[in-house]
Amino acid sequence: xxxxxxxxxxxxxxxxxxxxxxxxxxxxxxxxxxxxxxxxxxxxxxxxxxxxxxxxx
Amino acid sequence: xxxxxxxxxxxxxxxxxxxxxxxxxxxxxxxxxxxxxxxxxxxxxxxxxxxxxxxxxxxxxxxxxxxxxxxxxxxxxxxxxxxxxxxxxxxxxxxxxxxxxxxxxxxxxxxxxxxxxxxxxxxxxxxxxxxxxxxxxxxxxxxxxxxxxxxxxxxxxxxxxxxxxxxxxxxxxxxxxxxxxxxxxxxxxxxxxxxxxxxxxxxxxxxxxxxxxxxxxxxxxxxxxxxxxxxxxxxxxxxxxxxxxxxxxxxxxxxxxxxxxxxxxxxxxxxxxxxxxxxxxxxxxxxxxxxxxxxxxxxxxxxxxxxxxxxxxxxxxxxxxxxxxxxxxxxxxxxxxxxxxxxxxxxxxxxxxxxxxxxxxxxxxxxxx
Numbered sequence: 001x002x003x004x005x006x007x008x009x010x011x012x013x014x015x016x017x018x019x020x021x022x023x024x025x026x027x028x029x030x031x032x033x034x035x036x037x038x039x040x041x042x043x044x045x046x047x048x049x050x051x052x053x054x055x056x057x
Numbered sequence: 058x059x060x061x062x063x064x065x066x067x068x069x070x071x072x073x074x075x076x077x078x079x080x081x082x083x084x085x086x087x088x089x090x091x092x093x094x095x096x097x098x099x100x101x102x103x104x105x106x107x108x109x110x111x112x113x114x115x116x117x118x119x120x121x122x123x124x125x126x127x128x129x130x131x132x133x134x135x136x137x138x139x140x141x142x143x144x145x146x147x148x149x150x151x152x153x154x155x156x157x158x159x160x161x162x163x164x165x166x167x168x169x170x171x172x173x174x175x176x177x178x179x180x181x182x183x184x185x186x187x188x189x190x191x192x193x194x195x196x197x198x199x200x201x202x203x204x205x206x207x208x209x210x211x212x213x214x215x216x217x218x219x220x221x222x223x224x225x226x227x228x229x230x231x232x233x234x235x236x237x238x239x240x241x242x243x244x245x246x247x248x249x250x251x252x253x254x255x256x257x258x259x260x261x262x263x264x265x266x267x268x269x270x271x272x273x274x275x276x277x278x279x280x281x282x283x284x285x286x287x288x289x290x291x292x293x294x295x296x297x298x299x300x301x302x303x304x305x306x307x308x309x310x311x312x313x314x315x316x317x318x319x320x321x322x323x324x325x326x327x328x329x330x331x332x333x334x335x336x337x338x339x340x341x342x343x344x345x346x347x348x349x350x351x352x353x354x355x356x357x358x359x360x361x362x363x364x365x366x367x368x369x370x371x372x373x374x375x376x377x378x379x380x381x382x383x384x385x386x387x388x389x390x391x392x393x394x395x396x397x398x399x400x401x402x403x404x405x406x407x408x409x410x411x412x413x414x415x416x417x418x419x420x421x422x423x424x425x426x
Contacts, residue, residue, distance in 0.1 A: 011249065011251035011252050011254070011255040012252055012255060013252070013255045013256035013258070014217055014240075014248060014252055014253055014255070014256065014258045015217065015218075015219045015223070015235045015238075015256065015258060016225065016233065016235075017247065017248060017252055018217060018235070018236075018238040018240070018244070019225065019233035019234055019235050019236075020233065020234055020235075020236055020296065021231065021232070021233055022224070022232045022233065022234045023232075024230060024232070027224060027226075027232050027234065
């Protein structure tokens, strides 16, 4: 059923289908906390450089 | 005074802690980034037939360089002045090109930028890890539905993960973030062929694990920690990262023969620092998942403060290797977080955040007003 519903929608990347809803707080703290974060900011969206920096781990 | 370069930004916890700890220990850190405050705009370059002064003397005299983060391209700030966008873009290139030149100098690096960028390549990592005798998961990278279906039939269930984390943020405030996920028959049934074909994705053998393992590579030294979850077990432990008392960290030792293989593997990538991730199987085997040449590591000090991971890293930066007699010179992360420096930075962050929500005052708006 879900597959049929998804098939009716515009195709989305598998990783988006499996993505986890995040609250703003989780987003602020968790994403990028423990992963690598590429040396080139342009390669990652997990750091949100446009936002105010903070001391998230 | 010995000085050390940090390619990175104030405001990044890791860079800021290390810079502060070096100062406390009597060393002089110098930050390099592409902002006005710390960019090398005081450097003047000159070259002719006889003179070659294309470089910053201040940089080349440093004892060592830590490339924490390459300068980021300037973003679009609504409060930029009329000329600021141009100036920041030019400064960004100026700094990046000087950093590139610095690679040619006989200076000790914690990851040369070029090597670091290359070592990020997860395909290269898997090939090299396998070549050096590490166990890696069976891995399929595809956007072809039939390929995934066949892989899934063979494996029963697989792990899907992106090449790099990504977050969809919507104006409503809702957000979706990628994490490593299990795809079993039930999940697969929700995916259309068009979904699978929409984007190439990494699919891997699902390793039965009793713990995740984060390993810090500091030259030839390896600091290895089990990461254990209390209660709900997430395939991707980061999901529970900020849940109170959910994650526990335990230092572990690894066999000498495995250490030798990991050292050879990391050396082959041309880097001397990395955060590597493994899955620990019930049989005690470490299965290599991936590594990040500039991964995070201070959370390990928070989990195991007695291990002084931060001081160890500082020692590695100033000494080129671990030296227990030096570690006591560097204050801990806990001391840093209690410092006046952090209080001042937090005040600056708040001011910055407040500025972001104020109405734009850029030059275009002023002209229109």
